[in-house]
Amino acid sequence: MSIHTALNTLRPEASQAPESGIVEVFNYGRDRAGLIPLWVGEGDLPTPAFISEAAQDALLAGETFYTHQRGIPELRQALAFYHARLYGKPFDAERFFVTSGGMPAIQIALRMVAGQGDEVVVPTPAWPNFAAAAEVGGAKVVEVPLTYGNAGWTLDLDRYFEAVTPRTKALFLNSPCNPTGWTATRAELQAILDFARARGLWIVSDEVYTRFYYEGERSPSFYDVAEPDDRILYVNTMSKNWAMTGWRVGWLSAPPAFGQVIENLVQYSSSGTPKFLQRGAVAALDQGDAFIDFQRERAEAAREIVCSGLEKTGRVRLVRPAGAFYAFFSVDGEPDSRALALRLVDEAGVGLAPGDAFGAGGAGFMRLCYLRNLDQVREATRRLADWLAK
Numbered sequence: 001m002s003i004h005t006a007l008n009t010l011r012p013e014a015s016q017a018p019e020s021g022i023v024e025v026f027n028y029g030r031d032r033a034g035l036i037p038l039w040v041g042e043g044d045l046p047t048p049a050f051i052s053e054a055a056q057d058a059l060l061a062g063e064t065f066y067t068h069q070r071g072i073p074e075l076r077q078a079l080a081f082y083h084a085r086l087y088g089k090p091f092d093a094e095r096f097f098v099t100s101g102g103m104p105a106i107q108i109a110l111r112m113v114a115g116q117g118d119e120v121v122v123p124t125p126a127w128p129n130f131a132a133a134a135e136v137g138g139a140k141v142v143e144v145p146l147t148y149g150n151a152g153w154t155l156d157l158d159r160y161f162e163a164v165t166p167r168t169k170a171l172f173l174n175s176p177c178n179p180t181g182w183t184a185t186r187a188e189l190q191a192i193l194d195f196a197r198a199r200g201l202w203i204v205s206d207e208v209y210t211r212f213y214y215e216g217e218r219s220p221s222f223y224d225v226a227e228p229d230d231r232i233l234y235v236n237t238m239s240k241n242w243a244m245t246g247w248r249v250g251w252l253s254a255p256p257a258f259g260q261v262i263e264n265l266v267q268y269s270s271s272g273t274p275k276f277l278q279r280g281a282v283a284a285l286d287q288g289d290a291f292i293d294f295q296r297e298r299a300e301a302a303r304e305i306v307c308s309g310l311e312k313t314g315r316v317r318l319v320r321p322a323g324a325f326y327a328f329f330s331v332d333g334e335p336d337s338r339a340l341a342l343r344l345v346d347e348a349g350v351g352l353a354p355g356d357a358f359g360a361g362g363a364g365f366m367r368l369c370y371l372r373n374l375d376q377v378r379e380a381t382r383r384l385a386d387w388l389a390k
């Protein structure tokens with residue numbers, strides 16, 4: 001049997017896992033000289049030195065051994081203090097579980113609640129990794145398209161709830177949303193929680209962009225409406241707030257009663273997050289508030305440059321996002337986002353992500369990540385506007 005035929009002997013959930021549509025364009029244009037890369041979801045700043053130094057000190061001090069599966073106590077405590085500051089109420093350190101990034105937090109959440117034959121309901125457009133990971137695990141993803149109108153993107157809650165069947169195990173929600181910037185109101189979160197409670201459903205709440213919110217210090221959260229023991233798995237990461245995408249440190253927040261289950265799932269996957277990296281995360285949580293404020297202000301200024309610049313072209317349909325750091329827009333006369341993304345690499349020198357990489361609801365849209373220095377954001381906007389004017 002050739003090695004290619006052997007591909008057919010793999011689990012179909014693995015061999016048929018979709019290639020990321022974002023990575024395809026990225027691979028196409030990654031080495032272009034002078035290209036401004038706005039395709040992936042990260043900023044241009046390296047991790048602040050005080051965070052890196054804490055990790056470096058720990059590494060040099062020999063913190064190189066196997067570590068706590070739930071995370072080092074100091075980091076779980078730092079997470080509890082950070083949440084207490086942000087949400088204005090006490091948090092139990094026992095509810096925080098350190099993971100090797102936001103994506104592994106999603107993986108563990110999925111392993112806990114949805115396997116073969118189960119369904120999860122996902123509003124789209126959405127960052128594709130949740131749905132792909134659910135399917136690799138054997139679960140079925142039921143997409144509920146957000147509605148796009150003059151007021152921007154909205155989630156029709158009746159539609160969301162109607163998508164639930166007897167096989168549904170979990171509702172997935174990402175607010176603020178990558179890529180649309182849609183952000184649930186407190187009332188919407190309350191309605192979703194009431195529904196999930198009534199039906200005995202889990203909620204997987206991805207709140208990684210909560211600090212990138214342009215109408216306050218943070219977006220509304222399930223923490224505002226839920227009890228500590230509600231069936232909610234909160235996914236979060238050090239990646240975005242503290243410019244730590246390459247570190248691969250995140251966290252899951254869950255009722256402490258699930259601690260042993262989560263510990264086991266960490267053991268049988270990553271077996272824990274390197275201790276010296278966790279020391280960096282402690283420094284970030286304890287001393288990183290000013291850096292987050294700086295990033296949010298910069299993102300807000302960039303949002304203005306991009307949105308007003310593209311609106312002026314008259315060829316773009318766009319609504320200013322309430323949260324996250326992406327402009328998600330369609331271009332008149334350009335329905336094929338994948339083809340447009342490839343052309344913009346060649347003809348405008350700007351790397352964008354094609355909207356259809358984010359589920360059916362994203363077809364015809366483009367995602368632009370604007371978390372960068374403002375000169376580059378201005379230049380990218382100028383290049384796009386010039387290209388659109390041709």
Ligand SMILES: Cc1ncc(COP(=O)(O)O)c(C=O)c1O
Pocket residue numbers: 041101102103104127174178206208236237238239245248249250
């Ligand atoms: C909505 C959402 N959730 C989770 C993640 C994953 O974060 P991490 O890089 O820590 O795995 C991302 C990253 O882009 C994201 O956009």
